[in-house]
Amino acid sequence: MELEPCSSSPERCKVCGDTGNGMHFGAFTCRACAAFFRRAASRKFLRKCENHLIFALKCKNCRLQRCYEAGMSSENFQFCRDLIGAKGAIPKLKVPKSFEQTVGRPYFVLQCDPEVLFLRRNIIDCVPLLEKAEKLIEFGSESPVFSKNRLLKLAQGLQQFQDAKSNQVKFVQKMGQKEIMSFFETDFLCATKWFTYLDEFQFLDKNQQLTLMQGIWHVWSRLHKLAVSAMGRRRGICDKNTVMVSHQNEFAVCDLNEIEVDMSWCTNFSNEQMRYFLDTSHDSYVYQVMDEMLGLKPNDVELSYMMCQLCLQYAGQRFQGEILEFCEKMLGFLADDLHSYYVKQLRMPNYAARLAKLMKINNRIKESVLKTRQRQQIAELFNVWTVDFSHPEFFRDA
Known part of the structure; x- marks a missing residue:
């Protein structure tokens, strides 16, 4: 199947032809195509499209294939960069532990051998x-x-x-x-x-x-x-x-x-x-x-x-x-x-x-x-x- 060639202009997205934003996963694309590729590249059910003779942006298979042809690769993923997601949430400030908290023992028994706490x-x-x-x-x-x-x-x-x-x-x-x-x-x-x-x-x-x-x-x-x-x-x-x-x-x-x-x-x-x-x-x-x-x-x-x-x-x-x-x-x-x-x-x-x-x-x-x-x-x-x-x-x- 032959796909419609996309614009070679560096200011255009190599996937959809819209105004590009920058380099994403190895190719110059817009934010929308970058977000699509990040979601779609890990899905196993997306295969090579055999239904469309020309590129169809609304077809997920066509769009994913165009992403690969543009040079986008899942190896370029960088996880935990999203500040909103649960995994990438902004880490909370940790309050420095006191000496008692660090050793896990109260002040009045700090000098005692830990083994004595569990004797018969x-x-x-x-x-x-x-x-x-x-x-x-x-x-x-x-x-x-x-x-x-x-x-x-x-x-x-x-x-x-x-x-x-x-x-x-x-x-x-x-x-x-x-x-x-x-x-x-x-x-x-x-x-x-x-x-x-x-x-x-x-x-x-x-x-x-x-x-x-x-x-x-x-x-x-x-x-x-x-x-x-x-x-x-x-x-x-x-x-x-x-x-x-x-x-x-x-x-x-x-x-x-x-x-x-x-x-x-x-x-x-x-x-x-x-x-x-x-x-x-x-x-x-x-x-x-x-x-x-x-x-x-x-x-x-x-x-x-x-x-x-x-x-x-x-x-x-x-x-x-x-x-x-x-x-x-x-x-x-x-x-x-x-x-x-x-x-x-x-x-x-x-x-x-x-x-x-x-x-x-x-x-x-x-x-x-x-x-x-x-x-x-x-x-x-x-x-x-x-x-x-x-x-x-x-x-x-x-």
Whole structure:
């Protein structure tokens, strides 16, 4: 087939004869023919045209054949030059990475060997402790307590705890695995024993009792430590820079600023790297709430209500279901008992202002629990701890 010769003028397109634009893929053409060739040259279905005796611009086969005859070649394609297409889009400006982003590790663990992040974790068995708690629940309160209402009975139980402690004081200068686990066991068992003075607690089934205590022991112990420390300051046992806690059959006193903490048993990071998780001396609530406790001097009845309100409200929000119903029911009963105590025994009908101050202390402790939860989430994110517990619900928010 003979094709009509195109214009040889350098200003004309060698394919269609229209005004040329420049060199495209090896031939002088217009933009339209250049765009056509770029699209058509990669299509396999376009073959040599046998239908037209002369060149027909509207025929894709004729036009493609003319492109080849003009010297256009697909080998001259330059991809990714189009600024509009997806592949040729203008690259976004990259923000320089920080050193932490470059190495993929947070600031406080930059100096740690990456291999320590993925070592096998040790498991601490909590079953023996749960068995001790189960025996305490079955045994009930140590001696029969007869009171007018639930709140007064709890207050008597709290008083028995304090009377059982000796006057000897132990100063704790180091806190390692042995000391930490011992304090944990003491707090958990004391909280469990104290709740046995609440009659309705005995009506829960065994699993619900243990679940409830695993969830609230650390909340109970926060308020109990503050109460014991305030008592120690009033008696001159400890000063404003120390905290006193009830430990087994004695009182333990420690200075949060000076105590030596050994965390090598549960993490591979140094104390300096773990400062964010270990440093309690800068938790402002510890000393500020202590001053508020000293000023208010809550008695055993008020302190018992504070503990119940703090623990049961936290447990209701955490567990829901039957435990939530139990907690709400108990909070209602105990609020009635507190009202009766203020009005009938203390002759204090206008107790709202004092109660608000007591609840302010509870709210500060709740804020501290929330901060602990946030720190725990960050620790889990960066795999900080090298130990796990057989019952991890023990240490949620603890």
